[in-house]
Structure formats: structure tokens, C-alpha cells
Amino acid sequence: MIVTTGGRYNEHSLQKAKDIAIRYKLDFVMRKKRSVKELRERYNDDVLVVGRDGISITPLTGNDSVKYHPNFSMVRAKRLLKNEHDALVEAAELTAGMSFLDCTMGLGADSVIASLTVGNSGRVTALEDSLILYLLTKEGLSSYDTNIGVISDAMKNVEVLHEDHETYLKTLADNSFDIVYFDPMFEEKISNSESLRAISAVTQSKTLSETAINEAKRVAAKKVVLKDHFRSRRFEQFGFIQQIRKTSKVHYGVINTETEVDS
Template sequence: MIVTTTEKPSASARLKAAELAGELGGKLVERRNRTLKQLSERYSDAELLVVTSGELRYYREASETPLYFHPSMAYVRVKRLRKGERDPLVELSGCRPGDSVLDCTAGLGSDAVVFSYAAGPEGAVTALESEPVLCAVVREGLKSYRTELPDVNEALRRIEMVCADHASYLTSLPDNSFDIVYFDPMFRQPVTESSALEPLRALANHEALSPETIAQAVRVARKKVVIKEKNNSPEFERLGFERCPVKKTSAVGYGVIMIEPKQCKQPT
């Protein structure tokens, strides 16, 4: 992958490109006045990561629409929450101010943003993404993207993005260390109308969740483990989730595992 900047980069954009090339094992290339297509041909590499003044843009090919961070639907959902309206994920996860949330499948960070707003300044959201380029694009976007609403910007900044596979990350955590553990894996059968996720598909990890990972999530969660899947997916049963009722017309559904009060140690 080529890592470069825009044609007239600031000193900080140059520095960021160098850092990212090191982090992601990319080839740091000075842009000068060359087009992305020219760079791609010159260095025989189709993949490009471009550091602009405000964001990172990842191109699988110079001619394609890039992947970049944008809160998109999350912004709409957070604005609804600000007006006191309900959000299905916040409601069924029971996420409240002060909660800690582990989002095991960060993707473009939309659900993490909604959780971060709902958990508030006293809460905490850690978002895991196994794919390094995607993780970097979203991490940098969460640090710098500005909406016109300061409380939403603060919710973006509070999210801690971690580039990690959730199976090994969960294993490393102590029991009961997060209130809510959330999974939104790539659906076993994609919902074709979901064009918003199209640029993500090529980069994402498509591996199925294992029952062992869910057992780890149950150990780590204090309140609930939640999964999003295609409405009629057999994954809910296979992984031991209770389906939450959704409209018949809804393409996606949610499943929940309620955590029983875990036994306290008896005093000796």
C-alpha cells in the first residue's frame, strides 16, 4: 500500500503519513503534483492511503470511491437521542450514562458513536477492529471529525479504538470488566440494500463468530451481550442469543444474552 498526502501537505500531514506508513507497513511516497493513478502506476501498487488536512482516505484502486470516516447514520441517531427519541440498540442494550461498552466489531464506528453518546462523559467505549487500515481510518476520523454539535464531538473523542482481534482481546480481559459487550459481525448473508457498508466490505474481516468467543464475552460482560444480525439469521440460535422482536419488514435484528448475577465469593 502507498501512503501519501495531498499535493500541498502541511507539516503535520507529512508527519502523519510517515507515522501511518510505519504503523501499517506501507510505502511512504511524496505526492508532489502527481495524480493517484500516476503514483499507483509508478509504484505498481493499486492500494493507496492519502492523508488530507482533515481525514484519511483509503483507495483500493485510484479510480474507486475512497473509504473515509463519516459519522453518517450515527449522527442522525445521536440527534434523535438528543431530542429524547429512542434508539433500538441503546434501548435493548440498556446502555445508560456511566456504562462501559466493548464494541467488538468497530467497522466504521457508527454504533460505537451512538454508544459513546448514550454512555456519556462518565462512561467509556472501547471499539475493536481487526483490520489495521480500517482501524487507522476510523481512529484518526474519531480524533478529528467535527460536527456542529460539541457534545457529539466529545462523544467521538471519547472512543478508544484498538486494532485487535476480539477473540484474543476478550480472552485477555478480567471477568465482569465491561457492562455491555456488543457484536455486529459481517452478516453471513449480506443485506444487499445496505449500500452504506459497501466500501467496508472489501476491507473487512468476514469470519464467523465462534461459540467460544461468545462464552468469553459472557464472562467479560456485567449486564448484557448483544449481537446484530440479519433478521432471519440462524446465527442467533447457533450462538445462544435470544432474538429481540423487530418489525417483520426489518432487514436486521438483534439478539441478547442477559447476564445472570454472577456468584460473589463467599466471605471466609
């Protein structure tokens, strides 16, 4: 992956692009009035553009570029602030002070909702295996200004790690997060979201493994939660109780891991 600036840049965005290249050990390339497509062809690599108004990626394969934007999470976050319900929060029975491990961060929408719900007394860690997506979302979450303080804070409070979830889960102690969450790419031939369709070339497409689910059950003090297409066989395959939502193609499944205490 190479890093460059937007077509028009200022000292600040130039420095930011150079900083990102240094931090992630990537090659920085001066834009020199070339189009992103030209740069992609010249360097035969994914291109990360640090513009004056945000960060975008143009993968080597495919024709789309994706800019970090909190998109759907903003709508959901505003609803939460009005005390309206959110399907993830309900499925996970997420409340202030809890800890939440997002094993499939993507563009971070679910992590932001979890972070807003658990608040400053809770913690959210998000894992992403694709370097280009990790970078886009990590930088986006840390610098995007939503103009709504609590939402911007929730974005900044997410701890973002470039990790494969199966490997990372194995390093964690038993019961070290209240909730362990998976939102894998759908197996059905439909896309999870418009933005993810655009960057499907760079999303990690490993199938969700039984080892990962078993590790998640050990790590989750309260629940393992799976979001998937309503027809997914993974709910049954891994023993999730599928919560039926008649109005949505996306369902949540839950495995309770809390040990019952006899009274």
C-alpha cells in the same frame, strides 16, 4: 499500505501524513501530482490519503475509496440528543456510566452512539481486526469536527484498538464490561451499509465463533448483544433472544449474563 497526501496539500496535512506513517510504521510516499490509482498500481498496495479535509482509503482491490465520515451516527446522535429512541441503546439497555465493548468497530457508528449514551462517567472500547479500517476510523474519530461538542467528545472518548476480538476477549477478566457487542458482516448476500460495501475488500470476514461468544458471556457483566440480519441463524445458534422489529431487516439479539440475586 502506503500513506500519501491529497493532490493539493499544505504544510499541516503533509506533516500529518508523515506523522501517521511514522506512528503506524507505514511507508510515506510524496504525491507528486500522481493519481491515487497510479500510486496504488505503482506500489501494489492499499493507499491511505491524508487530505486537508480528512482521511480516506483506497483498497488495492475494488474501485472505491472511502472517506471517514460519521454519516449515520450523526443522524442517530442528533436523535438521541432530542431524547428519541435508538434500537442499540434500547437492546443493550445502555445508560450513563456503563462500560461497552464493541467487538466489531467498522466505521465506528455504533461505538459513537454507545459513547454518547454512557457519557464521561462510562467507557467505550472498540476493536477492529482490519488494519486499514482501524486506522481510518481511529484517525477519523480523533480528528473529525462535527460542530456539536458532545458528539465530537463522544467520538474522541472511544478507545480504539487494532485487535481480533476473540484473542482480545480471552485477555479480559470476568465481568470487566457491562455490555459486549457484536455487529458482524451479514451472512446474507446484502451489504451492511454503503460505506462498508465499498470497503468490503478490507473488512475482516472471519465468521463469528462460538469461542468468541463464550468469552463474551464471561466478560459481560450484564448482556451480550448481537446485531444481525433478521434471517440470521446466528441468533438461535448462539442462544440470543431475538428482538423482532417489524420495520427493519436488522434485528438485535440479547443474552442476559447478569446473575440473579435472590431476595
